[in-house]
Amino acid sequence: DGGITQSPKYLFRKEGQNVTLSCEQNLNHDAMYWYRQDPGQGLRLIYYSQIVNDFQKGDIAEGYSVSREKKESFPLTVTSAQKNPTAFYLCASHRGFSGNTIYFGEGSWLTVV
Amino acid sequence: AQSVSQHNHHVILSEAASLELGCNYSYGGTVNLFWYVQYPGQHLQLLLKYFSGDPLVKGIKGFEAEFIKSKFSFNLRKPSVQWSDTAEYFCALHNDYKLSFGAGTTVTVRA
Numbered sequence: 001d002g003g004i005t006q007s008p009k010y011l012f013r014k015e016g017q018n019v020t021l022s023c024e025q026n027l028n029h030d031a032m033y034w035y036r037q038d039p040g041q042g043l044r045l046i047y048y049s050q051i052v053n054d055f056q057k058g059d060i061a062e063g064y065s066v067s068r069e070k071k072e073s074f075p076l077t078v079t080s081a082q083k084n085p086t087a088f089y090l091c092a093s094h095r096g097f098s099g100n101t102i103y104f105g106e107g108s109w110l111t112v113v
Numbered sequence: 114a115q116s117v118s119q120h121n122h123h124v125i126l127s128e129a130a131s132l133e134l135g136c137n138y139s140y141g142g143t144v145n146l147f148w149y150v151q152y153p154g155q156h157l158q159l160l161l162k163y164f165s166g167d168p169l170v171k172g173i174k175g176f177e178a179e180f181i182k183s184k185f186s187f188n189l190r191k192p193s194v195q196w197s198d199t200a201e202y203f204c205a206l207h208n209d210y211k212l213s214f215g216a217g218t219t220v221t222v223r224a
Binding site: 040042043058094 | 119122147156157159203207210211212213214215216217
């Protein structure tokens with residue numbers, strides 16, 4: 001079955017360490033997105049990518065980095081510069097332009113201690 | 114820049130009451146609008162979507178939304194809520210390049 005796979009589902013890291021969250025889709029989707037969800041703040045866009053080798057900053061990109069070297073993969077690195085990294089991270093994708101069904105991964109819980 | 118605003122942070126109501134959640138967006142071009150629901154401990158679920166055509170959109174679980182272009186609004190309604198509608202509701206805007214969500218409205222339905 002096609003879908004989006006995020007890993008790991010739960011991750012604990014020490015403060016000051018970089019951590020990379022994986023997002024892989026086998027839906028042949030062009031567009032991919034990373035969101036952060038915090039209570040009371042909804043889903044805030046971190047980065048998005050419409051095609052391979054291209055990505056754009058979202059609303060809260062500071063302290064994060066991404067790459068899009070392959071169509072099916074859009075990993076997110078939470079760097080030590082991110083001041084409040086503990087959150088739920090959600091990956092999404094869709095085919096082509098807007099109007100197509102948006103698929104979501106199951107999310108990754110990151111806790112930094 | 115595009116943005117989505119949801120007016121109410123938390124709505125509390127009794128079963129059988131009517132529900133209306135406000136959503137306004139800012140974007141000058143063609144938009145696709147969505148409402149998603151997230152039940153406690155679960156993932157996002159699509160309630161309904163508007164792409165074009167009839168501005169009154171019907172979704173699952175008895176929800177509907179009305180797109181009013183002149184007001185840049187896409188409000189969600191349900192005539193009679195149930196306890197099981199307790200959840201967080203998100204409005205989302207999708208143009209050709211970006212998918213943005215509102216901050217969400219928590220709805221608590223008291224039995």
